[in-house]
Amino acid sequence: MTRLLILGGSDAGTSAALRAREVESSAEVTVALADRLPNYSICGLPFYLSGETPDWHWLAHRTAEDITREGIHLLLDTTAQAIDPANHLVTVADREGQVRALEYDRLVIATGAVPVRPHLPGLDLPGVFLLRSMEDSFAVHACLETRAPRSAVIVGGGYIGMEMADAFIHRGLAVTVVEHGGTVLKTVDESLGRLVSAELGRHGVEVATGVAVERIAQAGTQLHVMGSEGFSATADLVLVAVSVQPQTEVAQAADIATGERQAIRVTRAMETNVPDIFATGDCVETWHRLLQAPTYLPLGTTAHKQGRIAGENAVGGHREFAGTLGTQVVKVFDTAVARTGLRDAEAAMAGFDPLTVESRSWDHKVYYPGAHELHIRVTGDRKTGRLLGAQMVGHYQAEVAKRIDIFATALFHGMRVDDLSDLDLSYTPPVSSPWDPVQISAQAWVAHRQRSLSP
Numbered sequence: 001m002t003r004l005l006i007l008g009g010s011d012a013g014t015s016a017a018l019r020a021r022e023v024e025s026s027a028e029v030t031v032a033l034a035d036r037l038p039n040y041s042i043c044g045l046p047f048y049l050s051g052e053t054p055d056w057h058w059l060a061h062r063t064a065e066d067i068t069r070e071g072i073h074l075l076l077d078t079t080a081q082a083i084d085p086a087n088h089l090v091t092v093a094d095r096e097g098q099v100r101a102l103e104y105d106r107l108v109i110a111t112g113a114v115p116v117r118p119h120l121p122g123l124d125l126p127g128v129f130l131l132r133s134m135e136d137s138f139a140v141h142a143c144l145e146t147r148a149p150r151s152a153v154i155v156g157g158g159y160i161g162m163e164m165a166d167a168f169i170h171r172g173l174a175v176t177v178v179e180h181g182g183t184v185l186k187t188v189d190e191s192l193g194r195l196v197s198a199e200l201g202r203h204g205v206e207v208a209t210g211v212a213v214e215r216i217a218q219a220g221t222q223l224h225v226m227g228s229e230g231f232s233a234t235a236d237l238v239l240v241a242v243s244v245q246p247q248t249e250v251a252q253a254a255d256i257a258t259g260e261r262q263a264i265r266v267t268r269a270m271e272t273n274v275p276d277i278f279a280t281g282d283c284v285e286t287w288h289r290l291l292q293a294p295t296y297l298p299l300g301t302t303a304h305k306q307g308r309i310a311g312e313n314a315v316g317g318h319r320e321f322a323g324t325l326g327t328q329v330v331k332v333f334d335t336a337v338a339r340t341g342l343r344d345a346e347a348a349m350a351g352f353d354p355l356t357v358e359s360r361s362w363d364h365k366v367y368y369p370g371a372h373e374l375h376i377r378v379t380g381d382r383k384t385g386r387l388l389g390a391q392m393v394g395h396y397q398a399e400v401a402k403r404i405d406i407f408a409t410a411l412f413h414g415m416r417v418d419d420l421s422d423l424d425l426s427y428t429p430p431v432s433s434p435w436d437p438v439q440i441s442a443q444a445w446v447a448h449r450q451r452s453l454s455p
């Protein structure tokens, strides 16, 4: 019987616990988590804050009761302070500050990530928020409910900034997004980022790009946000969402090796450099399937997969993480934005000879009502024709996610761009065309490549 201790009870930690019990039903599995709410979907926080998901309880992937029913012992409000690998002990403290040591045969570290706190004067002022945990969302929610703010500035034009712009507009606030890059959503190329900016504009969001926020100050009952290029805005609420960083201090103090962005270095079996200690989720480096190298790509999808592998291997399994492609999608008002694989510059840095071709096509036959245009950028290797990545923007009901997943599946299996035309994809006029937009974009890429290769 394995005594398995898991630190962290969100996506990765809970997946590890459930899988361990599935594989070894006699395993004694304990999950110690620093907060009181195990296995909540923090991906759903923007929808709770918008009011579209009115009750935060609905965000539970599983309740604490569901988890304990699986034979998993939960220690809520229990923070790991130190790991002693030599003696297989972890020192934890509960909410009252009571300290004790927990023994383990195998340990899984799943302590996730925390928001980056930029060095901004005014970050700790009342009315300035970061968003990561359920507790963070309760603070924003309390502000929305009790102070009835009428305006918000969002610092950061990443996917959380986009979702929160949508959420605040949904609640009737005036919203300004400030982004230091040239376009919002820098996870996609500029031409697509501009489409997202246009969508924000259509819904009344002010977008300031090329602006570095420098300070936040109290201005009467409001907050004053100042930045480069003479940027200045006042608002009742400021949300700072610039990036996340892995939470690995306790691991590092135990000489567990870290790599990219100080995320824990793991093998593809999710083992750390220390015997009997595994790590998983947003606190670890992620193996990239195309780059064949570790990267830091914190996503819920990956955390679930890696957690399952860590849990299985911690009780004697031999599974390996197949690698991420960075596949992701976000809904911004009526638009969905998705990507998978590499973009041009990333592919070039990895030694490929990338060619990216953008094309537009209708999501379904235009004679059937409600057709929407899709913008698709396909990246492939000019020399070999291998598919390297894809990006897509379109109406959120135009199957953007399904279509990016076709590219993701093709990438996973190392297909060539030309091979996409051979796929037997489904068709009926209200949802697609005999050639799906994925195939039309692949054909545009192939034609472009042929032209670029012909003398």
Ligand SMILES: Cc1cc2nc3c(=O)[nH]c(=O)nc-3n(C[C@H](O)[C@H](O)[C@H](O)COP(=O)(O)OP(=O)(O)OC[C@H]3O[C@@H](n4cnc5c(N)ncnc54)[C@H](O)[C@@H]3O)c2cc1C
Residues within 6 Å of the ligand: 007, 008, 009, 010, 011, 012, 013, 032, 033, 034, 035, 038, 042, 043, 044, 045, 046, 078, 079, 080, 081, 110, 111, 112, 113, 114, 131, 132, 133, 160, 247, 250, 280, 281, 282, 283, 298, 299, 300, 301, 302, 303, 329
């Ligand atoms: C607003 C928002 C929207 C998102 N949307 C998406 C999306 O649409 N799609 C997607 O794929 N991903 C999304 N993500 C990312 C996704 O939520 C994360 O990748 C995922 O939650 C990571 O899970 P995790 O278990 O590794 O870490 P976390 O969720 O960060 O959980 C960490 C756990 O560790 C515990 N912990 C931390 N330190 C200690 C300690 N010292 N001792 C004990 N316990 C500790 C915490 O209490 C918590 O239980 C979103 C994230 C946010 C914030």
